[in-house]
Amino acid sequence: MNHQCGVCPGTAAPAEDRSCSWQNPWVFLVSALAIKTVFLTICIVMTPFTHITDQPTSLQQKFMEWWCISAVPQDKGRGWMCCPRGWKRFQGSCYYLSDDMMGWAESKQNCTEMGSHLVVINSEAEQDFLTKDLKQSSKGKNYYIGLSAQKVGQWQWVDQTPLNETAAFWRTNEPSNVDAEMCVVIHAIPVIDNWNDVLCERHYRICEAAAVTV
Structure with a gap:
């Protein structure tokens, strides 16, 4: 037996x-x-900090709490894509939607201090994601994006690339292209064409940084 x-x-x-x-x-x-x-669970919490041989990005140096999702393994065999806690993810980027207002220069600096930059919108898919997310987050607010002009009508992103007119999402009859309105915001309205040139006064902001892969 x-x-x-x-x-x-x-x-x-x-x-x-x-x-x-x-x-x-x-x-x-x-x-x-x-x-x-x-x-x-340990992997989800700790993975952003386990690759000690890598040079940490500015974003990694600024935040200690992260959320990660499983991703298709990339080079170096990495399989997690991570953003700071409280940020939103779309494709390979992380986005921060502010709860407070600042002027243009302060908004740009604040994003930089967090290891990111004011958002640079490169596609209709990215614009659609932000439009839908803003609709859910807060209605009727204006959010700075990383687009401004030194001279009237000469729009340039914060990464020094000129505006691609095929990926521009101005509201009807915008931009005004006047000397006083040299900064650009997204209106939190449920239409994809929601950019407007405005005075560089106090507004909310959207910061963007590359997601960390581990």
Whole structure:
């Protein structure tokens, strides 16, 4: 009888032999799942800081709390894409929508201090994501994007690239192209064409940074 359940301690009756044959695998499976859950949780919290041989990005140096999602493994075998806690993710970027207002120069500086920059919008998909997110977050506010002009009508992004008119999303009859309105905001309205040139006064802001892959 003992040869049917050699791993069980002590002397087992036939009924106990049968129970051992099906209980142990389930106990093992539950234990394994619990260990796996703990391991994954640790990975989600710690992965941004485990690659100590890498040069940390400015974003990594500024934040200690992150949220990560599983991503298609990239070069170096990385499989997680991470953003600071409280930031939104779209494709390979992280976005911060501010709760306070600043002037243009202060907004630009604030993003830089967080290891990011005022958002540079490169596609209709990105613009659509921001428009939908702003609609859910707060209605009727203006958010600075990283577009401004030194001379009337000569729009340039904060990364020094000129505006691509095929990826411009001005409101009807905008931009005004007047000397007083040299900064650009997104109006938090549910239409994709929602840019407007404005006075460089106090507004909310959207910061952008590349997501960290680990």
